[in-house]
Amino acid sequence: MLRKRWWFALASACVVSFFIGYAHGATPHMIGPDGRDVRSLAYDPHNPDRILLGTSSGQIFESRDRGLSWARFAHVGTGPDYVLDHIIFDPGDSRKLYVAAWSIERETGELFRSHNGGKSFESLNAMKGKSIRSFAMAPSNSKILIAGALDGVFRSEDAGDRWTRISPEGHKDIKNIESLAIDPKNPDVIYAGTWHLAWKTEDGGNNWHQIKNGVIDDSDVFSLIIDPNQPSTVYLSACSGIYKSTSGGDLFRKAQGIPFSARRTRVLKQDPNHPEVVFAGTTEGLWKTQDAGTTWHRVTAPNIIVNDVMIDPRDSTRVMLATDRSGVLISTNNSASFSASNEGFAHRQVRALLADNKNSSVLYAGMVNDKEFGGVFVTRDAGQRWSQLSNGLNGRDVFTLAQDEKGNVYAGTNAGLFRLAQNTRMWTRVALPGMMPNVPDLAIAGNSMFVPTTSGALLISRDMGKTWTQQHAAKKEPFLKVRANNGMVAAATYTTLLVSADGGKHFNVEQSLPVTLITGIAVDTDQNLWISSAQGLFRQQKGGSWEPMSTDLPKAKITSLDYDQSSHHLLAIVDGSSEVFGSADGQKWHRMEDAGLPLHRAIPMRDRMFALSLYEGIVSFEGNNRMSAAMEQPSGNE
Template identity: 30%
Template sequence: KNWRLIKDGMIDDSDVFAISINERDRNHIVASACSGIYESLNGGEKWRKIQGIPSTSRRTRDILQHPSRQGTVYAGTTEGFWMSVDGGKTWRMTTARNLEVNSIAVHPDAPDRVFIGTNNNGVMISNDGGRTFAPANQSFTSRFAYTVTPDVGMPGRLYATTHNTATSGGNLFYSKDGGQTWTAARGAGLDQVAPFAVMQDRVDPTRLLLGTNRGIFRSLDRGESWTLLTAPKKAPVRKAPARRMTAAQRRAAEAAAAKAAAEAKVVPALEDSVRVLIPTEDDKNGIIAGTDKGLYRTYDIAKGWEKLELGEGVNANIFAVHASPLVPGTIWVGTATSGVLVTRDDGKTWEKVNATPQGIPVVSLASDPKRPNYVYAGTTQTFYLSRDGGRTWIRRGGNLPLGKYTAILINPENTDEIFLGSAHEIGGGLYYSSDAGQQWTRIDSMDMVVPSRRVWAMAFDPADPNRIYAASHSSGIYRIDRLQDTAAEKSGAKTAAATATNQ
């Protein structure tokens, strides 16, 4: 009913984040504020600042006096977990500095068991009183899973890209047991980049590429370690002294200049954001890359990337690319503001198709594996389908709401079956069609307990056609197992059951 301000000894305008009261002495209080850590020995009437934690870490989000160990104090900061065993006189950091700690708890029956809640690494546990910590989530230390990609030849092996929700960057994880446990990939700076796309070489599956906001990383050991691909350093050019040329020399110089102009369209390495990586689907084992600066293609990374010009006035920020092996030379592109484009002559010419409104990002594209004229496009607002190779389009289908349709998955055995994933903040979820997109049923019904309904990507398990992996916005990777009830499948209701592989 009555409150009064107690701040004697605190710096004015200090934002106080957390308070910890000593269970053995209620007059002993420790508080964390934006200006540092404070201690009171008389119930908060008088405060003094505790020294010891470096100023860069003084954004202490949680503070806790150990409930059974006198003098032990824990501090969770924006730069690591700190502990003191002498009442705050001295401190030491026991985690990596780049770990952001939001909350701290000690097990009431096990005083050495300490839990911390972190920004991008989930819950971590210490069994030695806070001196060391380990993840409590099968090493999948991220909530926001952006993509999930099954290995083409090793059952149970998965690759997942993640994004940090509170800070920049992300990471890549791989699993050898169908998502039960995960390992963070190794690579210089890999945990500081935002990864977008994983592509596995079809000829040599030990080779993988990773598209990120800093270009492309390459792995030669099936995704366990990665190296950023950079352009080779140019050799210094020595200018030859000017001299009179013969006619033959002049022709040779002109030919060399023409060749140099042609090669100018080839870039040695992609250093911009690479959001999409797909095979060329022309039996040449080439790669197409969609970046924020345009569309590129290569048949030999060592020789560089050819830029495919999309035409004047086209937004070159690419969000989606699709090619079908049934129609070599046809490439579909989804852009940030210029809608859907298609080439039917292997990139020589492009046309805008009347699929989506201008200015709306196109974030997913797919075509029927058996009927290539059936084309599908997902945008940040809705979903479109074509039955005539993109000449005419239909918006949505029955019972499909507005949404951010980032994932389109077509059953290769029965191509009338389509799964859609929406990452919309309000109406996100999973949808199923048994008639090639004409009618839809929601899979994750509201009576299902699903921690996160926002889905960014989906993929079939190559070893089990009734299993789907889905990358969610805030709950890691889901494993979705389809029910085998024939009646349920015919009705379109409850076509799948979802379980999260990491909590």
Template identity: 35%
Template structure:
């Protein structure tokens, strides 16, 4: 009996391996934009300044082989989507070898990773579980690395194969390290900046001494650099500004010339061809000094937050700047002018998305990390236009494509509609006046009823032939005049019950409402409602979709459920255990996005599933839409901007025939002991 159970589990494991090794070969991923996004780290190949790397906030690595003119997504550091690449180093000895230090957001962990193929694949290289915010390689002894973590300072003398702590454990001040630097001649001289001032060791970490004389107290030291011509000259940048030391950090002098509003400085770099020329990246632009820091001039707009800079040693006029929200900018004239250089770098964070089902070239995005946060396109993503006037992006709860335009629901309640001619958002919808007419006093005319703005918090919208439906925190509302006025459905089953999702049949007679307490259905346009049993507790339900009039799809936190008879019976879960975020259908292919397991497709109405492949396939795509014109899908990512995905139906079917069904595997794993 026990042997049979083990054999069954082994068979299941083999099936899972077979499943996850099978991916659809006929896939075509294409970015739609918008370009740009957050640059978290920027590094250059010491042997070839044309080769650059970007580290991002979700672990992805982008590479440029032409000095930043074009970028390619080449790999991901680790497996997690919340791994921020805090620091990135190209090995001085081998251009194909990269090192990265990461910080994971959910559990404040991370580690050091190494790549041997130019960033395409990565392996752990120590300090697993540590937040690694700084990493430096010794010039005089290139097998020696130093890492700054929240826990302390660590050193490797074998190119990252092993690490030793060189700062005392549990020290009150020797923690929360944000920057490290190694003396170019003597690797025992190590400088380290913390969230609270700076430290150094002159004996490889045996003893540490504070070096903050002259620094403003409680300065977060973000960067430390050493003058390549004089190891006594040290530069440090902090939240309190810039500092210079002429005696290896024993005392500091504040560098003046940058206004206090821009004093939070990420880095200071010397021009390798003229060390008197300095560049400083701040939260308010990139600054340049031509006289060793005596005077400064801002050379970018103040709105740029410049967190990284690469200088070409063979071309002193070439600057490559990495910014927050705006991506990469390149200057060919020493900073006199800059141009955006984000071709191939698609890393915008999409927080809301809608596509026009009648005109699939029209889409709307709300971004979390861009200067222009609300954008629309009318040409399928070839160009994007700002559409943010009149509404604060942080107030937007959801966006909708309604017949004739764009609407948004607000977190504070109510709806807004976009006027394309005026390029402006305005409040939309009123509450329909009560049918009860007040009795007029003798000799006085009755005042017309006062229209009240529709202020309910809207979670979802749906459209029937002659009615719009809104799922709100207060229940279900309807409109028969395209959203101009709204009325509440008064049936006790829906009134006052928070509704998460709503769907309507094409004839406008059948309504389905997913609430916090379960699923409700009406077959008489909302006059009466019946409770429909869900296959999971209501707390696990996410959103309701209708494939066609009798076919319902329930996205849940534990898998995908399908009913072909309006909810009377539900099939066993597809993709069991996965958090389903969105569903789309195109040309017989069902595409599903999950919260942390990527995208899956099915060509047989859910009987078998194949994971999508490609550089961005493992990203999180909270929003999907079908694109009937191109027989493809549109996938909106929380980190990777917008993409189209075209799946060849024949290739998908051939792959599906070779892969086991996730449903059957789930049923096999759940057999009772006496069946195994």
């Protein structure tokens, strides 16, 4: 949906204020860090140098140089929770392609079709609302499509215009269709893998029978493939291992040589030029057989989680992997070794961003849910190139970053507080009272450090972590946020606010808060306190009573609230919004920036504005970095 562009206007009916700050409408740029989860890969059959990449947020990326670099290409669906496990081009006309989606948060999904190579997509009405976990195109007829959803198997014979259920409605077993395979010569022969064993039809779905001989009974079937030269040869992967049948599924034999821990095989892929070569992407690396399944050996590190495998049809020595956490991996030497190829592709959950005190081109970014592939990344050129800086963090999630006056950097993690001493590359633990508490936020003021913990304590140090005192919330709720500015310190749980007006020496619990759930706090340079909640925005002026602010923000919950020291503006993100809103007084708000994708938090840094997206890394708003005077723009509709 195109958003209205707001232009500066001068009219007698509006109030105009001037402030030193950021240029509105600056161009948003995704600056990484590169990498993280990839769900699917698909090449254009007419131009295999062109590759599409599917994510778990509805976002599609494109490469036009064999996967060496990537660019944001398209987004399908209306929210950020669509998993794109299947992207399929029509081999006869690559302008036509399909994208199957299922929702992480709800039992729903869609099937999308494009007639122009992905420039635009339409949602096919008959499949709207279906959580499509598997999708296949008949090799012998590209108009025949099979979709596997949570409620059964569906077939189209006209390239997706009309659909028919081909599995018995309400069947107790033919549901939760996780994998599909269509016979390369006879499109009426279909295999369907479920969360409990596999089924087969030989008459287009009129009759089905379970194929389980040789397969351990309690098996989710993740992937099915058929040898195009020998259709009676079928490979099946399940949580219990990899199986092969040479009788069209009548009898399976279990592959040997893959350890039990690596048997959760998400994908099987056969080399189109060498059918005896099959790859198995597992939760413990990529495995390969060169003798049609007799023996297997692992060709990546065991910490690689493989979601998809793509083999270059022109050169089988070139193999690409879609992985969790490590992004795209490419081998150009027949899978002897793999290296990351994520330039331009970012799908990370960045939850902290810090600019170095002395050099604003040096940025530190904290990741969550990336294990050993995450932690902290650093750039020394404002985001053009990033490198991992996580030694000592050991795969911990990083929620917050702060820097002291000496240049030491601190990271609050899901297991304690860590320090990176200036000019070193190793994080060391800062001793805290208690058992390695979760540290969701951090504030440093001079030699004082304020550390909220989810164990219900606000930890306070006046000697940068050598000794500590504690403050507790009355209900032992987890502390989630802390802010410090000009001698005022505020720390919040979900329902309680602790405030100090003397730099943290003494704290008082704010009584009679006007909110039921605190979503954000801010302290401005005048020592005013601000809190946001589902009930709206509230202000307390220097110890006075709380007053509700009648704002012109969109009618949605404020999920992030910050204060920009340079422009003396509040910054807010509202639930589900792609926009950063700013206000000088908490009542009149203006759209400062629009990232074009859902945001988590706005981060002002001297003469620049950054935002943390929910799933796509860091957004930098570039253009006119600063303006000497800017007029407030209304945030309501014209």
